[in-house]
Amino acid sequence: MNNKQNNKITRRDDDFAKWYTDVVMASRLANYSNVKGCTVIEPNGFAIWEKMQCILDQKFKETGHTNVYMPLLIPESLLKKESELVKGFAPEVAWVTEGGDKKLDERLGIRPTSETVFSDYFASSISSYRDLPKLYNQWCSVLRWEKETRPFLRSREFLWQEGHTIHETKEEAENETLKMLNIYNNFFHEYLAIPSIVGKKTEKEKFAGAEYTYTVEALMYNGVALQSATTHYFGQKFSKAYDIKYANRENKLAYPYQTSWGISTRMIGALIMVHSDDYGLVLPPKIAPKKVVIIPIGETLEVLSLANDYLDKLTKAGIETYIDNSEKSPGFKFAEAEVNGIPVRIEIGKRDLDNGIVTLVRRDTREKREVFVSTDIANDVKILLEDIQRDMYDRALRRREEMTYTCTDLEEFKNIINSHPGFIKAMWCGDVKCEEKIKEIRGCKARCIPFNEEKVSDKCVVCGKEASNLVIWGIQY
RNA sequence: CGGGAAGUGGCUCAACUUGGUAGAGCACCUGGUUUGGGACCAGGUGGUUGCAGGUUCAAAUCCUGUCUUCCCGACCA
Numbered sequence: 197m198n199n200k201q202n203n204k205i206t207r208r209d210d211d212f213a214k215w216y217t218d219v220v221m222a223s224r225l226a227n228y229s230n231v232k233g234c235t236v237i238e239p240n241g242f243a244i245w246e247k248m249q250c251i252l253d254q255k256f257k258e259t260g261h262t263n264v265y266m267p268l269l270i271p272e273s274l275l276k277k278e279s280e281l282v283k284g285f286a287p288e289v290a291w292v293t294e295g296g297d298k299k300l301d302e303r304l305g306i307r308p309t310s311e312t313v314f315s316d317y318f319a320s321s322i323s324s325y326r327d328l329p330k331l332y333n334q335w336c337s338v339l340r341w342e343k344e345t346r347p348f349l350r351s352r353e354f355l356w357q358e359g360h361t362i363h364e365t366k367e368e369a370e371n372e373t374l375k376m377l378n379i380y381n382n383f384f385h386e387y388l389a390i391p392s393i394v395g396k397k398t399e400k401e402k403f404a405g406a407e408y409t410y411t412v413e414a415l416m417y418n419g420v421a422l423q424s425a426t427t428h429y430f431g432q433k434f435s436k437a438y439d440i441k442y443a444n445r446e447n448k449l450a451y452p453y454q455t456s457w458g459i460s461t462r463m464i465g466a467l468i469m470v471h472s473d474d475y476g477l478v479l480p481p482k483i484a485p486k487k488v489v490i491i492p493i494g495e496t497l498e499v500l501s502l503a504n505d506y507l508d509k510l511t512k513a514g515i516e517t518y519i520d521n522s523e524k525s526p527g528f529k530f531a532e533a534e535v536n537g538i539p540v541r542i543e544i545g546k547r548d549l550d551n552g553i554v555t556l557v558r559r560d561t562r563e564k565r566e567v568f569v570s571t572d573i574a575n576d577v578k579i580l581l582e583d584i585q586r587d588m589y590d591r592a593l594r595r596r597e598e599m600t601y602t603c604t605d606l607e608e609f610k611n612i613i614n615s616h617p618g619f620i621k622a623m624w625c626g627d628v629k630c631e632e633k634i635k636e637i638r639g640c641k642a643r644c645i646p647f648n649e650e651k652v653s654d655k656c657v658v659c660g661k662e663a664s665n666l667v668i669w670g671i672q673y
Numbered sequence: 674c675g676g677g678a679a680g681u682g683g684c685u686c687a688a689c690u691u692g693g694u695a696g697a698g699c700a701c702c703u704g705g706u707u708u709g710g711g712a713c714c715a716g717g718u719g720g721u722u723g724c725a726g727g728u729u730c731a732a733a734u735c736c737u738g739u740c741u742u743c744c745c746g747a748c749c750a
Contacts, residue, residue: 202683213744221684230723288749309750342749343674345742349748423750462750494708527710545709555709638749658686673750
């Protein structure tokens with residue numbers, strides 16, 4: 197095999213962290229800026245984000261949500277009204293203290309999340325049960341002063357979507373958190389081809405200020421877990437802290453119930469760490485901005501006219517396709533299409549053409565297949581894209597299953613985490629002390645209490661007392 | 674935020690130890706020949722060495738500070 201191909205990218209099995217950044221750089225998804233933790237998201241990276249936005253935005257709208265935009269700056273007094281949120285985010289808030297050369301009377305926090313601004317807005321805009329529910333979402337960036345940063349996985353500024361809803365009843369709000377969780381989970385499965393586990397966060401791991409948090413957890417290629425999407429039920433915590441009151445159906449003043457939910461550009465990191473390989477990015481077809489590249493080889497009239505014919509047919513079939521007719525050599529174009537994760541490549545050359553065939557190459561397995569020139573190309577490609585999408589999910593699922601262990605003994609738990617990490621299913625008594633004990637093992641944390649709970653033992657894996665829940669544990673990003 | 678490593682054209686590195694006008698390969702541009710796994714020939718553009726101070730006749734090189742990146746911890750989507 198030609199090893200020139202691997203010059204730019206560290207092998208995944210040699211150094212996973214290095215491989216990850218190499219893939220980000222080689223496929224030109226993002227680049228560093230002069231400010232720590234603030235990256236330039238390049239066209240290739242942003243196109244993926246736009247694709248995600250497009251799909252999710254439609255799903256949010258189908259479920260009755262509308263987009264709004266809240267201010268970036270939050271006055272300190274407003275930000276500090278809800279004590280748990282303050283405690284959770286205080287170390288991560290960046291402050292604006294001057295405007296021009298004038299020192300501000302009150303400093304302004306740059307939003308790390310927008311519960312406070314939404315709540316303040318709700319307080320002034322809701323007065324009757326007739327005003328409820330409000331189902332809002334905003335696409336924006338937030339800023340959190342992280343100490344250790346990595347492109348997409350942990351940046352200081354990152355793009356996300358935050359949904360904020362407010363309801364008359366507890367039930368309605370609780371249903372909302374489940375509904376959005378399902379949308380996320382489905383998005384992972386259907387589009388990102390990433391198998392996910394849904395469940396509830398433990399008290400220790402829940403969002404600061406939430407009554408409870410649901411989460412979508414995914415496992416990366418190296419066995420490290422990634423919290424990928426969360427939905428939070430706030431109950432009346434924020435409505436009380438921000439004094440959001442409305443006249444209910446009995447004409448009495450009441451506090452409404454709130455939720456929030458979000459997903460971020462971290463998903464791009466997940467796509468890399470679940471699917472990509474030593475040749476670069478591998479994108480599930482449904483999320484790939486460009487699905488097919490046509491590479492003409494030896495650009496004769498015949499070759500070019502077939503390339504254009506295919507481009508036309510594929511485009512008409514709604515499959516995003518482009519022709520690479522740059523002056524690079526074919527080998528260069530193959531490698532570039534691979535590093536960029538284009539799911540399907542069509543090679544059209546005069547040698548094959550003389551035999552009446554063209555070559556189809558799928559990115560995920562790099563398998564080549566010859567088809568007749570006269571084929572129904574749009575149909576062939578459509579089927580191939582579906583195969584790739586399904587196979588990518590199946591492979592990721594198999595890999596996750598291989599890296600998911602069941603454990604009833606703490607020593608065994610330690611051995612697994614230290615030698616070949618992954619998800620560990622183990623029983624837990626519900627005591628934070630046991631959770632903290634687990635954390636001593638390479639920072640391993642409770643990922644979630646899964647919805648489809650099993651019972652692998654009666655006893656807590658740490659203390660041996662009666663267990664209350666099955667917990668999925670893992671090392672996290 | 675602690676411990677370690679590193680910053681020199683877009684990229685990978687040399688020159689630093691022993692201060693004396695910044696070099697190479699790749700990439701890029703021009704022309705030509707090519708085209709089935711990162712093509713070849715010829716010519717050319719591009720940096721004053723992360724940034725700020727200091728020492729010196731003279732600093733990429735020595736000193737101080739600072740910023741950024743990477744690795745290991747603590748903290749977090």
